[in-house]
Amino acid sequence: MNVKRYFAPTAREALRELKEELGPDAIVLSNRAVDGGVEILALPGEAVGALQAARRTAAAEKTAAAARPAAKAAAPEPFVQPGPRALAPEAAEDDFRVSLSALAANAARNAARPAPAAPQQPVIRPFSPPRIETADFAMRSRPAPASAPVSAPAEDSGSARVRELQETNARLMEELSGIRGMIERQLAGFAWGETQRQAPGRAALMGELLEAGFSAATARKLSAAVPEEAGRIEAREAAGALLDRMMRAHASDDDVIDQGGVFALVGPTGVGKTTTTAKLAARCVVRHGASRLAMITTDGYRIGAQEQLRIYGRILGVPVFSVRDAADLRQTLAGLRNKHMVLIDTMGMSQRDRMVAEQAAMLSGAGDVRRLLLLNATARGDTLDDVVRAYAGDDLAGCIFTKVDEAASLAPALDVAVRHRLGIRYLTNGQRVPEDLHLPNRAYLLHRALRGQGAESPWHLNGDETGMMLAAAGGA
16 A cells, blocks of 8 residues: 655645545545645555455455365365375564554455465275285285374464454554544644634634633534634624523523422532522422421431431421331322422432432332432533433433532533533522522623633643643544
């Protein structure tokens, strides 16, 4: 396979020449700046196709080699005097070079080479020597010697060779995948450089979004809505408008407090479920009275949590019930069916705990119970992603951002809510009951999410650091 060389004043022109001659499936081996421009080395796209075809050929020949001994055993062949046997050649690529052209050529050559058939053991029959015409009677009458047994080969050389070829191809494919990832990161760097030159406002916005804590996927989606000629301020406005349309923030709690029903507050340990339950209870008491509300706790591990909820219940004049299992919960809810609203404070657990699924099954089996997921606004975006995936379900009525006052940015929490299409029901920003529970304000959420880092912050991205982060996340 011949390596093609392309030279042009800019990387874009060299890539265009490469695509015109080799097509969009070409494999880029390397690129480097040289005197007068950029040099790119590439292979045709058929190189990977040839490698895959060679692997299929090797697999087919392995199957044929395994079936050949059974076919020959059905029709025994006449005895042939055993003699020296030519063994299958051993592997010889000791002087292997780690370059893409050599990798593809060696893989295609090894996979296309037919694997030798497994050696067959001949049928052993008594040996009858030909008649010897001589006067020596002793020579004529000497009994025929018994034929020596032929030992089976110690190793099936054909199968060993096929396995060796398969292992070699697997190693080559792994190395090709690594090289492909390196090339994709290099191309992502080229694309980021072009974005900085052609759309500086979009590039600046991308850096600000990553600084704030948005995921690379959301940052790319928001930046794509920005025109190339937009300035920095216009880019921020366009991204904010798109984020506002994507956000599901409820400006009223009519479908929670006024509509009523059974709501279970769920989430990891320490996210603030007990305090938030008391805040929602206080809202309900103000509108509908203490007699229309009841609270339930399922936290049988923390005695302090039960006592805390009972204290809130005594202050509000609301009864508090403690349940142990699913049957106890169903029985308790059946006795509270005349209540306007029932709030369930659940036990906190890690999102990786198998008991999360058991808790969801217990709640769904107790009747029409809707869950409200509490998300810690101070947590990382990937951690919040794990939480949402663990607690996802059709009975999830939305989420509540807690500890908003402690978070440096609301971008991670807002990013997760947008990508998973979660309705934002409330925000909590303190321990006071019921003052520190608020309906989500869109302008406030956008301001806290899009607020960038100062130049003196260690989290501020400088120069090409944004491009490096995008390349590491899978390309620009």
